[in-house]
Structures are given as C-alpha cells and as structure tokens.
Amino acid sequence: MNRVYVCSCFGITEQQVKKHAEDGACTPRQIASACKAGTDCGSCVRRIQALLGRGACPRRELADQGKPMLTDLADAA
Numbered sequence: 001m002n003r004v005y006v007c008s009c010f011g012i013t014e015q016q017v018k019k020h021a022e023d024g025a026c027t028p029r030q031i032a033s034a035c036k037a038g039t040d041c042g043s044c045v046r047r048i049q050a051l052l053g054r055g056a057c058p059r060r061e062l063a064d065q066g067k068p069m070l071t072d073l074a075d076a077a
C-alpha cells in the first residue's frame with residue numbers, strides 16, 4: 001500500500017483525509033475536528049486544502065469565500 005502522509009504530527013494519510021472529505025468534511029477545519037490533522041504544527045494545512053480542492057465537495061466554494069483558514073484553525077485548536 002502506498003501511504004502518503006499528509007499530516008506527520010498525527011500520522012494522517014491522504015487516504016484518511018479523503019475519507020473524511022467523503023464523509024462531509026469540506027474544510028481543513030472540519031478535517032481537523034475529524035482527525036486532528038492540522039492542529040499541531042499546522043504545516044500540513046495547505047496540503048489538506050489542496051486535497052480538498054481536488055475532491056468534488058460542493059460546499060468548498062463557501063469555505064473559500066469565508067475567513068482565512070488560519071483563523072479557522074485557531075478556532076479549532
């Protein structure tokens with residue numbers, strides 16, 4: 001199995017992020033509340049965002065119009 005880690009702080013793989021995205025997590029913040037990815041050093045948030053961007057989540061547009069993701073992260077932490 002080809003494991004690509006997105007978040008090394010919590011050992012979260014691309015697969016896991018995609019799974020959470022399928023389950024309805026459309027923003028890095030929602031991914032963070034689902035599996036904590038992005039809540040430690042924060043360096044993976046961009047990668048998570050890129051992964052979400054590639055997915056077909058209709059609600060992502062709304063998130064893009066919202067506040068900066070860093071604000072979201074601070075809220076989630």
Ligand code: FES
Pocket residue numbers: 006007008009010037038039040041042043044045
């Ligand atoms: S790599 Fe994800 S929080 Fe540090």
